[in-house]
Amino acid sequence: MANQDFPLIFELSQESRTGFSLPEMDVPEVELPMDDVYVRKEAADLPEVSELQIMRHYTALSKRNHGVDSGFYPLGSCTMKYNPKMNEDVARLTGFSHIHPHQPEESVQGAMGLLYDLQTTLASITGMHTVTLQPAAGAHGEWTGLMMIRAFHEENGDYNRTKVIVPDSAHGTNPASATVAGFEAVTVKSDEHGLVDLEDLKRVVGDDTAALMLTNPNTLGLFEEHILEMAEIIHEAGGKLYYDGANLNAILGYARPGDMGFDVVHLNLHKTFTGPHGGGGPGSGPVGVTEEMVPYLPKPLLAKKGDKFVFDYECPKSIGRVKPYYGNFGINVRAYTYIRTMGAEGLKKVSEYAVLNANYMMRRLQEEYELPFTQHCKHEFVISGKRQKKLGVRTLDIAKRLLDFGYHPPTIYFPLNVEEALMVEPTETESKETLDAFIEAMLQISNEAKEDPEIVQEAPHTTIVKRMDETTAARKPVLRYIKEG
Amino acid sequence: MEFRYLPMTERDKQEMLDTIGIKHTDELFADIPEKVRFKGELDIKPPANEFSLMKELTQMADKNVNTKSHTSFLGAGVYDHYIPSxxxxxxxxxxxxxxxxxxxxxxxxxxxxxxxxxxxxxxxxxxxxxxxxxxxxxxxxxxxxxxxxxxxxxxxxxxxxxxxxxxxxxxxxxxxxxxxxxxxxxxxxxxxxxxxxxxxxxxxxxxxxxxxxxxxxxxxxxxxxxxxxxxxxxxxxxxxxxxxxxxxxxxxxxxxxxxxxxxxxxxxxxxxxxxxxxxxxxxxxxxxxxxxxxxxxxxxxxxxxxxxxxxxxxxxxxxxxxxxxxxxxxxxxxxxxxxxxxAMSSLGKQGLKKMSWINIQKTAYMKQALKNQNIQVPFDGAFYNELVVKLDTDIQSANRRLLEKGIIGGYDLGQDYAELEGHMLIAVTEIRTKEEMDNFVKELGDIHG
CATH class of the missing domain: 3.40.640.10 (Type I PLP-dependent aspartate aminotransferase-like (Major domain))
Structure with missing residues (x-):
């Protein structure tokens, strides 16, 4: 460790220090029937630190991190909205946090009732027949949904449906989930308006099509206006329509995937429904389906019998179990709390304001930044750093320069079908003052690109570390701490 | 209705609409085909204020028996350990x-x-x-x-x-x-x-x-x-x-x-x-x-x-x-x-070893106590955290009776293993006291007959 380096917790360690107070050993110690081969010889080298040292260490680390509570976080496709504090308190109630998944059902009726109400509510929001809360995250939901589609086709003796169509603007998880579910991913192109090219769709669709995966609005923040035609094309070919719910925040109460013809839908409760992102997780990725697809839902199903909630394991056509226990309950509790806070009226306002905020920013930024698709957007939009690139300033530089203003940059270089893409999603929880300040920063950067490009190219200037050497990190990976000497 | 997570004011909204050059936010949704525009009512309870919702959800949580209100001997992959504040x-x-x-x-x-x-x-x-x-x-x-x-x-x-x-x-x-x-x-x-x-x-x-x-x-x-x-x-x-x-x-x-x-x-x-x-x-x-x-x-x-x-x-x-x-x-x-x-940093090198040791020793104590009560412990090898016992009663009804005594009983192995019908998987961790274990063994003995 060099002097200027921030210490690792292992570097604070000193023998015989502890930060833990263990319960008493109140039973007589006995000799164990354990072969010496299975008794650890060398203790795992965990850090030996006091409680205050731990608290200071992690407090210092937290200060080296930017969250939504630290400042604006317009990361496109990620819906970095405010994470209500009440949700955190509810999830920590003892009766929710300290219950075991294998307790007798009659002893956890409160928890099961909450989950039942949540799945019914999500079914209504999406216009689907039934919702399972088991998938742990969006990608997990995608895979679950695709496995159901696969089971459906196989049930019909349709073993040749090996292909899943994904737009070129799709999230990386879509093609990856298709592969993991045993399909081959095929790409459909976007047209000049940023929407799925219907002609190309007709070309790639066929009797080998298992499904089309679609995000609507898509990752450009544009609503796929031809959704009904697309549904018809896919359904006529015998395929299923899969909805990636990453962008549901744009259409709550305005439109429902079920009404657009989607057969299977996943949601990201950690995006639209305020589950905190946690620095990467945990999330929750419920899946909703049409009545026809219900038999394939993962086991167990949460059902209501009379006034009791039960887990139903009698589902012979089910794709099986996708996760131990019943999903990320703690995240589901947070989402439920949020939905109950907002109601139908509040959720519709969420989408109204998310979309209004995005359009406002887009119109103000389009003077200085190239706007590849000019129609109204939904909850997010994509601009291009093409003009700035001509001046020698790349989109990456713009992103890094935004750090100097205290902002988390937008998503960059995604979607893949826009050159030098910057994908901005303000969310509805940001005030106009915040949006204006960010817009001013973006305009200033554009100006700097013309007049003083170096300041952008060499950014960031104010962060605790400068740009990282990612090439060496990948070429000579150091993935754990090793004690010196 | 006001929403505390939504900062939009009428004035801001008007300025934003003007900048965009539209009159109403509905115009921003005009690209959603008429046929799929949602016109019904979502089946969601009306918005609730923070105090009332907290009260309602607390009552919902209180309906659940939990590992603080009861003494748990249930593990099977999910364990009740002490969590430092x-x-x-x-x-x-x-x-x-x-x-x-x-x-x-x-x-x-x-x-x-x-x-x-x-x-x-x-x-x-x-x-x-x-x-x-x-x-x-x-x-x-x-x-x-x-x-x-x-x-x-x-x-x-x-x-x-x-x-x-x-x-x-x-x-x-x-x-x-x-x-x-x-x-x-x-x-x-x-x-x-x-x-x-x-x-x-x-x-x-x-x-x-x-x-x-x-x-x-x-x-x-x-x-x-x-x-x-x-x-x-x-x-x-x-x-x-x-x-x-x-x-x-x-x-x-x-x-x-x-x-x-x-x-x-x-x-x-x-x-x-x-x-x-x-x-x-x-x-x-x-x-x-x-x-x-x-x-x-x-x-x-x-x-x-x-x-x-x-x-x-x-x-x-x-x-x-x-x-x-x-x-x-x-x-x-x-x-x-x-x-x-x-949690691992809190334990440290020695603490981890010690905690692991206490878990084994308490499980060993439980094993002996069960045997003393003439409850059969069929697998006799080295063990960690968990023990299998054979009861001459149905496990689910045994667990129901334990619950009445303030105890969350073990896992019913019969649901996964036909040959282990009437067998219960019991977990012991460092937070179970001798007294709690003695009491559990006594209650289990009463049920076992």
């Missing part, structure tokens, strides 16, 4: 929990370093070279390990011991259906994997063998002997699922030559919360480093030579490789990995 204080720092995945290293050094430290701790516990930044849980981590072994060896058969957690086995099967991996389960003998059956089943088509250590019954599987059997098929991988707390006392799987070690760090600082979110971990040997699913944090330096951390080897991942990625995982359990890191 400091854990929740750290993960409640909103710079951590309101952040996204650390894709911008300059403003994410806190999260990146915390993950790097987590990776190091998991490597230490398992004696493996590489650990990732977390998986959804132990069960899905195991399923990913199975598919990884098949993908890497280009073989299609994976042998899974029936002493592996039944729900993990179910998840393995569901995941295996994607790439078409054949799962062959082998039975147990006296609560341990039937090694003769393993030897008979293993062949040149075998991609991997899955063993849980300690196993679902709490028994310590002989990993050394498993490795010897595997020596005949050099390509087949040894995949071990391990309770990481047990590795404070047990020889780590890495020392027995495991290729992949997975499990759940729930035992470190994460409450049961009805089964999730917990925290899967995934550790491998160095040669599998570029095949590991999920995010990895690596150490590097910045332009001025300062140590720092970045997400690395991303060519494995879905956002770069798309359909060629080694897994589709994106979101993981980062915040829970942080919780586990704090």
């Amino acid at each position: 400091i854990v929740d204080h750290v993960i409640s720092r909103s710079e951590f929990y309101t952040a996204y995945t650390p894709y911008q290293p300059e403003i994410s050094q806190g999260e990146l370093q915390a993950i790097f430290e987590f990776q190091t701790m998991i490597c230490e516990l398992t004696a493996m070279d590489v650990a990732n930044s977390s998986m959804y849980d132990g069960g899905t981590a195991l399923a990913e390990a199975v598919n990884l072994s098949a993908g890497t060896t280009k073989k299609k058969k994976v042998i899974v011991s029936k002493t592996v957690h039944p729900e993990s086995r179910a998840v393995i099967q569901a995941y295996a259906n994607g790439p078409g991996v054949e799962i062959v389960e082998i039975g147990h003998k006296d609560g341990l994997t039937d090694l003769e059956a393993l030897e008979a089943e293993i062949d040149e088509d075998t991609a991997g063998v899955v063993i849980q250590y300690p196993n679902f019954f709490g028994q310590i599987e002989p990993l050394d002997k498993v490795k010897e059997i595997l020596a005949e098929q050099k390509k087949a991988m040894m995949i071990v699922s391990s309770n990481p707390l047990a590795l404070g006392y047990l020889t780590p799987p890495g020392e027995f030559g495991a290729d992949i070690v997975v499990g759940d760090a729930q035992v470190f600082g994460i409450p049961a919360q009805f089964g999730g979110p917990h925290c899967g971990y995934f550790a491998t040997s160095k040669k599998l480093m570029r095949k590991v699913p999920g995010r990895l944090v690596g150490q590097t330096t910045d332009e001025e030579g300062r140590r720092g951390f970045v997400l690395t080897l991303q060519a494995r991942e879905q956002h770069i490789r798309r359909d060629k990625a080694t897994s589709n995982i994106c979101s993981n359990q980062a915040l829970n990995a942080l919780a586990s890191s704090v």
Whole structure:
């Protein structure tokens, strides 16, 4: 460790220090029937630190991190909205946090009732027949949904449906989930308006099509206006329509995937429904389906019998179990709390304001930044750093320069079908003052690109570390701490 | 109705509409075809104020019997351990929990370093070279390990011991259906994997063998002997699922030559919360480093030579490789990995050993007390945290009676193992007192008759 380096917790360690107070050993110690081969010889080298040292260490680390509570976080496709504090308190109630998944059902009726109400509510929001809360995250939901589609086709003796169509603007998880579910991913192109090219769709669709995966609005923040035609094309070919719910925040109460013809839908409760992102997780990725697809839902199903909630394991056509226990309950509790806070009226306002905020920013930024698709957007939009690139300033530089203003940059270089893409999603929880300040920063950067490009190219200037050497990190990976000497 | 999470005012709204050049926000939704525009009422309860909703949800929570109101002897993969107060204080720092995945290293050094430290701790516990930044849980981590072994060896058969957690086995099967991996389960003998059956089943088509250590019954599987059997098929991988707390006392799987070690760090600082979110971990040997699913944090330096951390080897991942990625995982359990890191840091080198030891000793006490009460404990091998007992009564009704006495009873093994009808899996951790165990044994004795 060099002097200027921030210490690792292992570097604070000193023998015989502890930060833990263990319960008493109140039973007589006995000799164990354990072969010496299975008794650890060398203790795992965990850090030996006091409680205050731990608290200071992690407090210092937290200060080296930017969250939504630290400042604006317009990361496109990620819906970095405010994470209500009440949700955190509810999830920590003892009766929710300290219950075991294998307790007798009659002893956890409160928890099961909450989950039942949540799945019914999500079914209504999406216009689907039934919702399972088991998938742990969006990608997990995608895979679950695709496995159901696969089971459906196989049930019909349709073993040749090996292909899943994904737009070129799709999230990386879509093609990856298709592969993991045993399909081959095929790409459909976007047209000049940023929407799925219907002609190309007709070309790639066929009797080998298992499904089309679609995000609507898509990752450009544009609503796929031809959704009904697309549904018809896919359904006529015998395929299923899969909805990636990453962008549901744009259409709550305005439109429902079920009404657009989607057969299977996943949601990201950690995006639209305020589950905190946690620095990467945990999330929750419920899946909703049409009545026809219900038999394939993962086991167990949460059902209501009379006034009791039960887990139903009698589902012979089910794709099986996708996760131990019943999903990320703690995240589901947070989402439920949020939905109950907002109601139908509040959720519709969420989408109204998310979309209004995005359009406002887009119109103000389009003077200085190239706007590849000019129609109204939904909850997010994509601009291009093409003009700035001509001046020698790349989109990456713009992103890094935004750090100097205290902002988390937008998503960059995604979607893949826009050159030098910057994908901005303000969310509805940001005030106009915040949006204006960010817009001013973006305009200033554009100006700097013309007049003083170096300041952008060499950014960031104010962060605790400068740009990282990612090439060496990948070429000579150091993935754990090793004690010196 | 006012909404405290929505700062929009009428004045702001008007200014924004003017800038856009429209009169009403409905114009922004005009591209949604008339036919699919939603005109009904969503089936959602009306918005609730903070006080009333908190009251209602507290009442809902209070309806659940919990491990604070009752004394729990239920484990079966999810354990009731002491969680130091400091854990929740750290993960409640909103710079951590309101952040996204650390894709911008300059403003994410806190999260990146915390993950790097987590990776190091998991490597230490398992004696493996590489650990990732977390998986959804132990069960899905195991399923990913199975598919990884098949993908890497280009073989299609994976042998899974029936002493592996039944729900993990179910998840393995569901995941295996994607790439078409054949799962062959082998039975147990006296609560341990039937090694003769393993030897008979293993062949040149075998991609991997899955063993849980300690196993679902709490028994310590002989990993050394498993490795010897595997020596005949050099390509087949040894995949071990391990309770990481047990590795404070047990020889780590890495020392027995495991290729992949997975499990759940729930035992470190994460409450049961009805089964999730917990925290899967995934550790491998160095040669599998570029095949590991999920995010990895690596150490590097910045332009001025300062140590720092970045997400690395991303060519494995879905956002770069798309359909060629080694897994589709994106979101993981980062915040829970942080919780586990704090709990592990609290314990430290000596504390971990000691806590692991107390867990074993208390389980040993329980075993003797059960025997003294003439309750049969059929599996007599070395054990950790869990014991199997045979009762002459139906387990579900026994648990109902225990619940009336303020006790959450054990897991009904009959639901997964026909031969273990009337058997209960009982968990003991460091927080169970002698008095609680004595009382439980007495109550169980009364039920047993």
